[in-house]
Amino acid sequence: MATAKNKQRYDFKQIESKWQQRWQETGLYETVDLPDKDNKFYMLVMFAYPSGDIHMGHFRNYIIGDAVARRQMMMGRDVLHPFGWDAFGLPAERAAIQRNIHPDKWTKSNIEVSRSTLQKVGISFDWSREVASCDPDYYKWTQWMFIQLFKKGLAVRKKSWVNWDPVDKTVLANEQVKDGYAERSGAKVEKKELVGWYFKITDYADQLIDDLDKLPGWPENVKAMQREWIGRSQGLEVDFVIEETGEKLPIFTTRPDTIYGVTYMAIAPESDLIDRLNLTGDEAGAVADYRQEALARSEIDRAAATGDKDGVFTGKYAINPFNSERVPLWVADYVLAGYGTGAVMAVPAHDTRDFAFARKYGLPIKVVIHPDQGTVLDASQMDDAYTDYGVMVNSEHFNGLAGLEAIGAVNSFAEEKGIGRVVTNYRLKDWSISRQRYWGCPIPIIHCEKCGPVAVPDTDLPVLLPKVENYMPKGRSPLADVPEYMDVTCPECGNPAQRDPDTMDTFVCSSWYFLRYIDPHNDHEPFDKKKAAAWMPIDLYVGGITHATGHLIYFRFFTKFLRDIGWLDIDEPATRLFNHGMVMDAQGEVMSKSKGNVVSPIAVMGERGIDIARLAMYFTAPSDKEVAWSDEGIVGVEKFVMNRLYPMVESYRESFPDLKQHFTLAELSGADRDIYVKLNQTIKKVSESCERLQFNTAIAALMELTRDYEPDKISNDQLNDAVILKTIQLVAPLAPHLAEELWERAGLDGSVFRSGWPEYDPEAIVGDLIEIAVQVNGKLRDSINVPADADQAQVEETALASERIQAHTEAKQIIKKIYVPGRLLNIVVKG
């Protein structure tokens, strides 16, 4: 009944609550306000949406951060490890509506439940710094941020084509739309022209791309995604001229070398340029019909029709400024209003889309690029465009130029003649932040007929979100129907004026929360500059990959902006980013509420204890890979805890060794020497594994150590006890309650988390005898044991004495021997 006895003794419930209580009483995780800049560690996990209780995905995220925070604490650093709630926003509001509970009440009760879960899980958050973005003390400063942007001309109000979510009845940012569907509601996104607020993130596009090179601690895939999302492209803007009106029609092209191949031009259906063409007759009607039809189509329908392009001729012509050629002007679906100038020059011979369009409507195809001097393309024989670089032909004085040289020549010519200029375009658009919803941070702007949009004075902040009963989405902001909120006087002229009725995108709230943690109770500033200078940047930011092109761009943007207005002295908010893998169910399916396969960490914890649940999660896979959570995975670590780790402390001999002191290897022998070497190898392995966030291999190393630990064979009491205590220290970041309990049971005072992190003895990571692999011609033939300090000659002698080696070298000529010290000997033979 050994196990039953152990299980009884490992009373995890009692241990967990005891230590959680003690951590709280002693304020173990409460950190200093102003740390030593060279000895601090800012460990950040992403803000949580309080849309329900904590699930396995959160659990995994937070225990990764927790292990890092705890180890850093043991290493003697000032650690900031805060937590808070991304409490405004659509999901919270939608969930509240479904349950018919006011979002305020629902959000707050969710926060209570989730916080209590997290506290039961024993994450080392400093709860004294907790923030919630729906709290007026917080969103006062979100509004302050808006006003700073507004004052710098980086928050602007404009009419623009927006993504409209017909289910949630609000505008969405591009980052919230995936494949034409709303990320949150799943509705097909519509196009709508609306007035709203935009943050000019495009002003920072270059920095946001270029500074990615300063982030070696970020995963390459995230950086690649951000580069693509920002989508910088260099090209030439050429002024074509509308024949009839003389109006300039600028277009953007990345292929100026194909300018002589333009055979028509195409304008986006949304473009207001069309209104200025003075269309008449049949064409006017046809174009109007076409525009209406095109606008009715959703984004995905347009995007899906990749092969099938359509359009309509306007009856008008434009002039190519390079050769004065007259080309027809079309309106075409495949031209995007939001990119470049909303119009393109079409070169069917050298652009796949233009080629398809030209073939469909019988437009001319003119070859102006040849693959090389010897190859000639014939337009009538082509079945697709030739889009590679090549030699310019049929292009007047540019003939013969190729590739980048050709582009350079055309660019210079255009600039000299004043018919074009080199420009950079971005795929990234300005960030649309107005939301026609109730549950969000009010926009601190007052619209005055005389003064225009006026910022609410700092002294009047926060603009409180009024408590209303009717917060249902209806396509216009619910706040617009609350006169006591809307009707105010203009702060500048005193005339009657109206508040902006919209609320902000929640991504605004989460773009600066990491700074509020630094100084969460400051009531006269968003945060203290000195404190921020000391704590920033974030040393490790752990979260899911889902935010790669949303939040993780926005918070970089905010950091750069705050730097520019003198609040921060850093270029980038986080030096290291880590994306943990997702948690799937045992069948490998994503856990989701709709599938009903969500596993709560609480359930597992109740049966086996938090620390075993934590170890199981760490051990299943390296932190960046996805895991299929199943109870079977727990068996191995449970045995490790029950049979090896927990009983280990019973062998403690109360010698209370000095843990800072290494033993002298030469004075140890036999089992003492072996376990001392193993201990130091383990310290090295666990430290390195933790550094790389590969806790699975850290646990594997600890399993080996406890397996090899045989107290009966150890004669040195101090050594025996040092092995036990250091093992407890090594496991502490991963299994904190267990470690504290063992530490106390060994008779030590204070928290294990204040006891230091073990350092390995460099003298003791190699044993007495080492195994050398012996190869003949690169094939393993034997392995020999030699003293650790043996030189090459000694190794060779031993190797050649081996019968198995002799069998392969006999009657053969030894050409050379390659010796890798401490690892292998390769004997190369011939004949």
Place this chain on the structure above:
RNA sequence: GCGAAAGUGGCGGAAUUGGUAGACGCGCUGGAUUUAGGAUCCAGUUCCGUGAGGAGUGGGGGUUCGAAUCCCCCCUUUCGCACCA
């Protein structure tokens, strides 16, 4: 279509810089102990072969004394972007 990452036993996964492939765990097999075992302990467990030995990290080539690791081609999977001119 473009871009990125990855492919290792029955399974999860090890293997910093090229240097004994399969650590650690699950599962499985055999044994010990036990009234019993879904407990514990011991041994075994990549494949073929009784053995010596041979093969082996998605497939095919290459570089090297030596390749899971580096290079080229191909296949598969995952992720991201998808009319961006």
